[in-house]
Amino acid sequence: xxxxxEKINRLLGDVIRPGALWARNWIxxxxxxxxxxxxxxxxxxxxxxxQGEEVxxxxxxxxxLRPFLVLIAVIMDLYxxxxxxxxxxxxxxxxxxxxxxxxxxxxxxxxxxxxLDPICDKISLFxxxxxxxxxxxxxxxxxxxxxEVMLFIIAxxxxxxxxxxKKERTDFRSNIFGKVKFFIQSLGIIAIAIQFIDVANxxxxxxxxxxxxxxxxxxxxxxKP
Numbered sequence: 428x429x430x431x432x433e434k435i436n437r438l439l440g441d442v443i444r445p446g447a448l449w450a451r452n453w454i455x456x457x458x459x460x461x462x463x464x465x466x467x468x469x470x471x472x473x474x475x476x477x478q479g480e481e482v483x484x485x486x487x488x489x490x491x492l493r494p495f496l497v498l499i500a501v502i503m504d505l506y507x508x509x510x511x512x513x514x515x516x517x518x519x520x521x522x523x524x525x526x527x528x529x530x531x532x533x534x535x536x537x538x539x540x541x542x543l544d545p546i547c548d549k550i551s552l553f554x555x556x557x558x559x560x561x562x563x564x565x566x567x568x569x570x571x572x573x574x575e576v577m578l579f580i581i582a583x584x585x586x587x588x589x590x591x592x593k594k595e596r597t598d599f600r601s602n603i604f605g606k607v608k609f610f611i612q613s614l615g616i617i618a619i620a621i622q623f624i625d626v627a628n629x630x631x632x633x634x635x636x637x638x639x640x641x642x643x644x645x646x647x648x649x650x651k652p
Contacts, residue, residue, distance in 0.1 A: 443526065447533040450485045482539045489527035490543050494550040496520035500620070501558045510621070517620055521613045524548065542586045548609045549575045555616050562624050567632050574638045578605070581645045602644050608637035 500516040524544070531540055552575060556568055615630035 443529060444533055447485065447530050451534050454484065482537070484534060484537070484540070486527040486531040486534055486540050487537075487543055489523040489530065490540070490547045493520050493523045493547045494554060496523070497551040497554050497616075501554055504558070504620070514617070514620055517616060520551065521616070524609065524613070538586065542582055545582060545605060545609075546579060548612075549579055552612055552616075555619070559619050562619060562627070563631060564628050567628055567635070571631055571635055571638070574635060574642065577642055578638065578645070581642065585645070602641055604637045604641040604644060608634045608641060611637065 496516055497520045500513050500520065503513045503516065527540075527544060531537075553572065556563065556572055560568065611630050611634040615627045615634065618624075618630060619627035
């Protein structure tokens, strides 16, 4: 399963490599600008760091774009915009989950990016869950969101430990079980958007299994000395 995931990432990376390299050079040039106040502001923004790493980069932009697009899709559905428009926005939002990972392979992975990516997944899921609250069974949605909160806390603890204790084996980033979980949840989001409510509920229920395994792996890794 993980080999298939990595192969997809490599194929996607080959497609976006020229754009990724161009964007990296563009950002790098502007990090060194100091000519006037506007350029100093841009350079300061691009040089903003967390735990010694620049956080303003293209992969993080795609990660942050995901919940924003999901929110736009929800608003479009609320105002009865034609379904194919809403589905297109949702499809683009879900596709950013692959693009940011493949782009990071080229641009360089960062600890903050690995932390931000699954957090944006959770925000996207929460937006969908809140909007479609009356269409998802309560005995599915409450355990699902509770587990997502637990995963967020574990990710936050892992990120904190890496920054303060320089603990190399912290596993705050998404593991293969977390990636499969979000893929199943993505199918559930699409299903609920096209009114396949029962299918969506079964998919969200199935994703809980992978979420529990993901938590177990993360807790085990954090607990190791």
